Amino acid sequence: MYTTYYNLREEPFRLTSDPRFFHLAEPHAAALATLVEAVMRRKGFLLMTGPIGTGKTTVVHTALQILTERAATGHPISSAFILNPTLSREEFLEMILTEFEIPCTATSKPARLSALQRMLLETQRKGGTSLLLVDEAHLLTPELLEEIRLLSNADTYQEKLLQIVLCGQPELLGILHKPELRALRQRVASTCSLRPLSFPEVRAYIAERLHSAGFRGANSPFPIPVLEEIFRLTQGVPRLINLLCDACLALGCRARRPILDLSILEDAATELGLNEKPVAPVVAQTSVVAGNGAGEREVAGDTVIGSALDLLVQAMKRRRALVPEANQIHPDMSVKEQVAVTVNAIHGKDPDGDQVIQSAVNVLIQAMKLRRGSPMEL
DSSP: OTTTTOOOOOOOTTSSGGGGGGGOOOOHHHHHHHHHHHTTTTTEEEEEEOOOOSSSSHHHHHHHHHHHHHHTTOOOEEEEEESSSOOOHHHHHHHHHTTTTOOOOOOHHHHHHHHHHHHHHHHHHTTTTEEESSSSSGGGOOHHHHHHHTTTBBBBBBBSEEEEEEEOTTTHHHHHGGGGOOOHHHHHHEEEEEEEEEOHHHHHHHHHHHHTTTTOOOSSSOOHHHHHHHHHHHHHHHHHHHHHHHHHHHHHTTOOOOOOOOHHHHHHHHHHTTTTTTOOOOOOOOOBBBBBBBBBBHHHHHHHHHHHHHHHHHHHHHHTTTTTGGGGGOOOHHHHHHHHHHHHHHTTOOHHHHHHHHHHHHHHHHHHHHHSSSSSSS
16 A cells, blocks of 8 residues: 555545545536536536546536535435436436435336426425436437436426436537437537646646645655656546556555656556557647637636635535545445435534535626626537
8 A cells, every 4th residue: 555655645546536536627627617507507408528537427426516515505406316327218217216216106107207297396396406417428329318308398487497417428419419319409508528638737636636635745756757758648638647646656655766757657557558559639728617709707707717616626625524434435325325425424514614615606606697698618
């Protein structure tokens, strides 16, 4: 275990979607802002895409954490998180009822849809929000996508009762452009996409994960030449960065190298097969949460949005330090259950955090409203 050798509290580069390690790089900040704003304003459909390993699931988990914590301030949220959408229509509806914790002994589709509608209306009457998150949405069949569109018909005269987030790889965009799915495509109210990180973002990403894991040393284990080579080998893909950095720390510990060098990095890359073939090229970097032709008002909006997001994420990370011992969070728990355990454990221990989260979300939503004149592009 290299954590002791490098004075770390825990492993900083684990392949999990722990919001404590969420890094507000430009594309992730934009996606998080879009997701939270779309759900809170009950806009209906949101589409988030990104190449493999760029952090889509982490953004979704972080947004769910923020929304669940905000629920403690009187804005309840009922959520369903579908991780594996390779289901039939009947199985998909059954999974939704299970995730929303809707009791329904009937097996007929009309009865299940009626139970779902009652839950959506009851949540809305309580001032709450119902959220359906579908990960790996590029695996959805056209039939299931049509089923989701029909579910989105649940609304009142004032607002959408069900907020739907489809999260998947870029090929999801091509699927939605099929002629038979144009009705669904027209319902997408917000879109955002992720990209690999630039070199400055990679440098900040690694530093922040080390800090979140407890590193307080004056000199990082990753000097500049090593960081540059990590960027070249991974092309800024966060998942590959995590794999490579973790392997480097493990090899560095065995070799007793407090500061890693290029030989350690080369061995780690060879071990992972990163020297064997190039990965996809980096997507060109563009502006965060800014529309085309962004002027001074857009730049000012970026600053406000960035500050609100930073407050949200920092408040969330501070609260995560109050999480109960790991034995109370079991690996077989669903994402929703893990978030619920976390929120229940910290609610009441950090009353100031409730106000910070509520205020930051309100500022974020107001700033995003002002940006409606410019479509959000990444």
